[in-house]
Amino acid sequence: MAIAPTENSALAKKLQKFYLIIAMVFIIIPAFSQQEQAGSNEAIIEKFIEDIASNTDRELDYTTLYEDLTFYLNEQLNINEATKPDLEKLQLLSDFQVNAILQYQKDYGQFLSIYELLNVSGFNEEYLRMILPFITVKKIVPILGFSPQKALKYGSNKIFMRTQKVLEPQIGYSSITDSALAASPNSRYLGSPYKMLFRYSFTYKTKISWGITADKDPGEEFFKGSQKRGFDFYSAHLLLKDIGPVKTIVLGDYYAQFGQGLVVFSGYNYGKSSMVTSTRKKAQGLKKFSGTDENLFYRGAGATFRFAKIDFTAFASKKKIDANITAIDSLTGEAEDISSLQTSGEHAYPSELVDRKSVSEMVLGGNISLNMEKFRLGLTGIQYSYGANLLKTPTVYNQYDFSGRANTNIGADYQLMLKDVTIFGEGALSQNGGKAFISGMLFNLSSQINMALIYRNYERDYQANFSSAFGENSVNANEHGFYIGTTIYPYAKWRIAGYYDLFTFPWLKSGVYAPSKGSDYLVEVGYSPNRQISSYIRYRQKIKQENIPSTIPSVIDGIENNTTTKIRFHISYKVSRTISLQNRLDWITYQKEPNNEKGFLIYQDFIYKPIKLPLTFSARYCIFDTDGYDSRLYEYESDVLYAFSIPAYYDKGTRFYFNVKYSVNKKIDLWFRYGQTYYSNLNTISSGLTQIEGKTKTEVKLQIRILL
16 A cells, blocks of 8 residues: 555654664663662752852742742653643753753654653753653543542642751840840840741642741741731732633732743742853743742732633732831821831841831732744733832932832733744833833754843833843843853763853942943853763853942042952762762952952762661761952752752851751651851851851751641
């Protein structure tokens, strides 16, 4: 029987696919079996968060990101039924890899084996090993109708309880006479030095999530005084997804993410890092909030409805936030003027309690987006108002900052996907007429070369309190810049990544009383000779301008370049099925005349996971030596589940910590963490209420997780 040309072509593709799968399975399965036994899934997540956190000095809450990734460890993503938003939520996949998976499915149908990904553009053996714990391949079966009974029966209930404390006495907790305290009420903390957390969560697949979080910071009162309700902060949420035409419903506390972040993008934020082509923001619309940040979230309700190719989202929020009060209405007793919004969330002594929830914040927002196969167009708007006038103390540089009670932002974003090119961007406008624009392109030049380009132009008078777009500034204003990044796989086992970012600040900034400019570039070379060894070396240099110090008060002698150079060597290796080791050396130089500084840090990590014991042990010993705070180094530390530690290392000393996780049974896990920093050249650590007399600072944490 004759076979038509189209049938013959389809048959050839299927045979080719079959032979490739068979070959890959026989060659690679033994390697992956050993890797899965020895690998650390948590280490993959920690490396991803460290790359994101390495570009900021701020303490950010990565709870939601951590939850997204650990969710897929327990509920592996079936790539045969995953949509583009599902693949993007995994975060570990680049735009090229997401598009390549979807295109491969169109060309060849469902995946028959997970190892078939090696035949997809953008994947190699090393990358597949990394994402293997998070994904799976299963045949698509019809989904049975949703029922509350099924959700309650098969859903997952979890309870977390954590406490932690600095062991050394701190001045803020020392005793003082009543008369001295009355004369200086802010000289002591009101509560205990313990930090405490309680969290309950329920999840059913990706369809239902609800939970409660309660948090107490060190020094805050607990079931007494100003906190008779117990914890200082309470949060709750309910999230429902994919119920008929309703894509998402969220009640309580939540995040909102749209476009490229020029109008609204709450939650974790990432920009420049060693993931040099992961520059396009993957907005996920409305998301639950389950972290402990006490101000940077929304409280109210929101919903996204889907009609054919169009998504429509509306959300509203109203809550009290912290602010620095400068004037009070004599009739109502409410705040009339505020000088700044406070985001620390700490309320441990009287002046902080005055700022606590002192002003109301009302937010109304929405988004409408057209989602085609290769094209996306969105329109986002947000209006927010405060219960008091925000009037900053006038300075030479902040005259274009937002002031008043209310503001509005609108923006349009777009994304066009061609064969090997993705074009994306967003333009936005604030109520005062200030404009901001960002546009980028992602290129898949070949299976070994990817490239990203980004241009941004944020005018000095663009005012957006909830924006979080790509940039060098902490706010999206007063910045022009061009970024280029590329990743190259020149040979098997080698990876070269680098970026160059050139930026200018057309108007004045804090500490820079003239228009200024700068640059930032990074080169990283990675080498993994086998499954047991992975290493990289990184070079990064950032040049920014600041005021030249003057001996005459209020006189500026001009601006000068400040150059920060960092060099890192990192290697991780497995010495057995149960023991893994990591070494890192960081070197830094900070050049600012006349005070140039330098420093280094070196550490050894030890990870032990016995096969027959329900125990995990990890430890680090670190030596650091820097000339001062300007030459500080930040390092991500392993911690208990859903806790994050990225301390600054400066001066001279050593640091040691260890973590122990013990599984009592299938439903109860215990964590214990002990860490101590020793400063060889100091007799007093820190200052103010956290001051410690001595050379050591020691922290302990205890956490329990119960699965119901």
